[in-house]
Amino acid sequence: MDKNKESTGDEVFEQELLPHIDALNTFAYHLAYNKEDAADLVQETYMKAYRFIDKYDQGTNAKAWLFKILKNAYINQYRKKSKRPTKVDFEEIISYQDSEDALKPAFTDLRTELFSNMMGDEVTIAINSLPIDFRTVILLCDIEGFTYEEIAKIIDVPIGTVRSRLFRARNMLKEKLHKYALEHGYEDKRGAKQENNLTDESE
């Protein structure tokens, strides 16, 4: 890189790329399950981003670009660890049939109050227990606020797949949290309130 390009690159890096480090770290942490691997992923992402900074159009969507790099870095890391000799696609890490989604009933018993006393750990455990494809769309959409179009570009799938995967992922997450809440004795206060109201009315 020549000196002028290098100083522009450094400026872009500091002003447009580095501010996303917290979001990238959260994403990496929920992909890798631990802080050390997450830090390695974030570091690798920034090194790659700097190396290919010429490919980045200043003032465009730096966050989406970085997330795509991180996702690819994660796949490569996963591939190395699992010592798989052949090239695998992100979608092949844990495959599933999108077409089945429409046939499965939605989880309708969403009682938010049931979850209100839970700590963040339960949410993290529940999200981390989702298969990677589902976990990824929840993190990108619900936690980071990316649009369907941005998510489609980050994970290289059609927008329709993003939509159906999100639908299924949210239902799975609700089911897991609901099950967890019941197993750990959290009470459904809304039901209790309704019962109390009925008792009050009958008195």
Next chain:
Amino acid sequence: MKDREQQNDIRQKVNMYLDRELSPKDENELLSKADTDPNLGRQINDEKEFRNYIKTAINRPSVSPDLIKSIRDNIKRRGD
């Protein structure tokens, strides 16, 4: 079966509405329906609350200053 498909279709629309992915026409239709259907209104609120809950409760480990320093140092080394 048809009921389930219809329910899933409505839930899908609620999801898309909260994701700001519905067309203005579909959004108006959904909101008009919610005005007259308390169940749909409640469904939208529950979904909204659930998402807020997930967003605030999720563990977001902080980035150590050492990591930022290490990234900057590596980049500087590469540039030298």
